[in-house]
Amino acid sequence: MTSATGERRSGNGRAGRDPYDLPAVLDIAVAAFNDFGYEATSMGILAERLGTSKSAIYYHVSGKEDLLRLALDRALSGLEGLLALEGATTGHADERLRFVLRGAVRVLVEELPYVTLLLRLRGNTEVERQALARRREFDHVVSGLVDEARQEGTMRADVDARTTTRLLFGMINSIVEWYKPGGPITPDELAEDVITVAFDGLTTPSTPE
Amino acid sequence: MTSATGERRSGNGRAGRDPYDLPAVLDIAVAAFNDFGYEATSMGILAERLGTSKSAIYYHVSGKEDLLRLALDRALSGLEGLLALEGATTGHADERLRFVLRGAVRVLVEELPYVTLLLRLRGNTEVERQALARRREFDHVVSGLVDEARQEGTMRADVDARTTTRLLFGMINSIVEWYKPGGPITPDELAEDVITVAFDGLTTPSTPE
DNA sequence: TAGAGTCTACTGAACGATCGGTAAGTGCGA
DNA sequence: TCGCACTTACCGATCGTTCAGTAGACTCTA
Numbered sequence: 001m002t003s004a005t006g007e008r009r010s011g012n013g014r015a016g017r018d019p020y021d022l023p024a025v026l027d028i029a030v031a032a033f034n035d036f037g038y039e040a041t042s043m044g045i046l047a048e049r050l051g052t053s054k055s056a057i058y059y060h061v062s063g064k065e066d067l068l069r070l071a072l073d074r075a076l077s078g079l080e081g082l083l084a085l086e087g088a089t090t091g092h093a094d095e096r097l098r099f100v101l102r103g104a105v106r107v108l109v110e111e112l113p114y115v116t117l118l119l120r121l122r123g124n125t126e127v128e129r130q131a132l133a134r135r136r137e138f139d140h141v142v143s144g145l146v147d148e149a150r151q152e153g154t155m156r157a158d159v160d161a162r163t164t165t166r167l168l169f170g171m172i173n174s175i176v177e178w179y180k181p182g183g184p185i186t187p188d189e190l191a192e193d194v195i196t197v198a199f200d201g202l203t204t205p206s207t208p209e
Numbered sequence: 210m211t212s213a214t215g216e217r218r219s220g221n222g223r224a225g226r227d228p229y230d231l232p233a234v235l236d237i238a239v240a241a242f243n244d245f246g247y248e249a250t251s252m253g254i255l256a257e258r259l260g261t262s263k264s265a266i267y268y269h270v271s272g273k274e275d276l277l278r279l280a281l282d283r284a285l286s287g288l289e290g291l292l293a294l295e296g297a298t299t300g301h302a303d304e305r306l307r308f309v310l311r312g313a314v315r316v317l318v319e320e321l322p323y324v325t326l327l328l329r330l331r332g333n334t335e336v337e338r339q340a341l342a343r344r345r346e347f348d349h350v351v352s353g354l355v356d357e358a359r360q361e362g363t364m365r366a367d368v369d370a371r372t373t374t375r376l377l378f379g380m381i382n383s384i385v386e387w388y389k390p391g392g393p394i395t396p397d398e399l400a401e402d403v404i405t406v407a408f409d410g411l412t413t414p415s416t417p418e
Numbered sequence: 419t420a421g422a423g424t425c426t427a428c429t430g431a432a433c434g435a436t437c438g439g440t441a442a443g444t445g446c447g448a
Numbered sequence: 449t450c451g452c453a454c455t456t457a458c459c460g461a462t463c464g465t466t467c468a469g470t471a472g473a474c475t476c477t478a
Contacts, residue, residue, distance in 0.1 A: 019426075019427055019428080020427085035331070036331060036333055037246065037248055037331045037333070039246055039248040039249040040248040040331070040333055042462075042463065042464080043463080043464055043465080044462085044463085044464090052427095052428075052429090053428075053429055053430070054464085054465085055428080055429070055430080055431095055465080055466075055467085056427075056428055056429075058464095058465070058466080059426085059427060059428065060427095063464070063465070064464065064465090065464095120329070122244070122245060122246045122249070124245055124246070124249055153413060154412065154413060155411050155412065155413060156405075156409075156410075156411055156412065156413050156414060157413075158405070159402045159405055159406060160394060160402065163394065163399070163402050164402075164406065164411060166383065166386075166387050167380045167383065167402070167403065167406050168411070169383065170379055170380045170381075170382065170383020170384070170386070171376045171379045171380040171383070172379075173379065173383065174375065174376065174378065174379020174380070174382065174383065175379070177375075177379070178375050185369060185372065190372070193368045193369065193372050193373075193376070194376065196365075196367070196368055197368060197373065197376050197410070198410065198411055199410045199411050199412045200365075200410040200412060201365075201406070201407060201408050201409040201410030201411075202364050202365055202373060202377070202407055202408050203363065203364065203365065203408045203409060204362060204363060204364060204365050204366075205365060228452080228453055228454080229453090251436075251437065251438080252437080252438060252439080253436080253437080253438090261453095261454075261455090262454075262455060262456075263438085263439080264439080264440075264441095264454080264455075264456085264457095265453075265454055265455080267438095267439070267440080268452090268453060268454065269453095272438075272439070273438065273439090
């Protein structure tokens with residue numbers, strides 16, 4: 001028997017297992033959403049993974065969409081918080097951009113399942129559309145940093161600005177599809193690699209002779 | 210009334226509309242799968258988009274999963290065909306890699322909805338898992354090219370090879386999420402931009418003085 | 419300290435809606 | 449008359465959700 005929060009401790013109403021709190025339910029729900037996709041995850045298999053009944057979930061949240069809303073808010077809060085930090089608001093655009101990109105990698109890794117869910121949205125429901133709007137706003141701010149860095153002259157201007165931003169995000173966002181925390185590469189190394197590849201490219205650096 | 214294949218031409222059994230053939234059904238199905246997600250797309254709304262009944266779809270395909278299988282096969286065939294071309298098999302690794310990346314962008318744009326569907330798979334069913342296996346095999350071959358280019362010395366070796374490949378694919382695959390054919394940027398320009406950003410990075414090139 | 423009542427955290431059965439898919443019938447051009 | 453390309457009607461299964469009930473820990477009163 002695998003229990004998420006340790007052994008039975010009594011104190012609850014029913015069976016011999018710790019009662020779930022909302023964060024624990026959310027963790028397991030988001031993991032399932034990422035495994036199967038949100039739509040393909042039924043409340044039934046969610047209950048199975050939690051080791052409870054379907055209806056028990058409704059004690060903690062008001063429904064399936066509520067789980068999604070809570071999860072997306074967590075991911076978006078992490079990203080939005082990043083933009084409020086000092087490193088993102090002061091200094092040269094080039095430095096601010098690097099700060100935000102490093103930070104984005106950090107948030108992405110720290111909140112991996114939540115950001116993964118966010119990045120796979122399709123916008124079917126109102127909850128999803130609102131989350132997508134917040135995500136676009138984040139993208140928009142970073143896009144502004146790219147523009148500034150180009151005007152500063154530190155960033156190449158022979159590639160369209162929008163294309164640049166999108167390729168940049170494509171690279172970073174792809175991390176959720178393959179990065180495994182606890183693996184051989186640390187989050188800091190990952191952020192460093194992203195900055196290196198993004199700014200300097202894959203070609204062997206020409207050493208001054 | 211919007212009709213995909215022109216105006217009514219008679220000749221069918223029931224209503225006054227051209228009969229669908231399989232490719233036409235597939236096109237509309239894949240578009241719907243991409244709009245809502247495969248699981249979230251019901252045969253009912255698929256029929257609605259086709260302007261027919263649910264059961265009419267079953268005249269053309271054996272079921273929902275069959276539509277998915279046909280669509281994924283089309284995307285994968287495009288990518289696999291690319292690896293068989295001469296430019297992908299002869300020459301320096303660096304040149305072959307650039308050829309394949311350019312080609313990947315081309316296939317991605319030409320078969321945009323189909324590749325989009327492929328890149329969003331979660332592996333819930335056997336059909337999806339087999340498609341993912343073929344996709345991994347494609348990735349594996351390109352990954353080999355990256356390895357060769359590093360050994361040739363043309364590609365930087367201070368970033369982990371797997372990480373390099375994944376960031377590269379992340380950048381390219383992200384194209385399906387934002388590229389709109391018929392927009393201001395042509396597929397050739399897009400491929401060129403990808404190669405530029407990937408190999409030379411975003412930093413302003415230092416002009417020899 | 420007994421007993422009544424309250425609260426938390428569920429259980430199990432059932433709901434109407436919708437799912438993918440099937441069966442049988444049919445208008446119409448060849 | 450044949451058969452292509454559908455049609456309407458319907459199937460059992462599963463969906464997210466609701467509801468009444470309840471075991472056990474806790475609090476309050478006498």
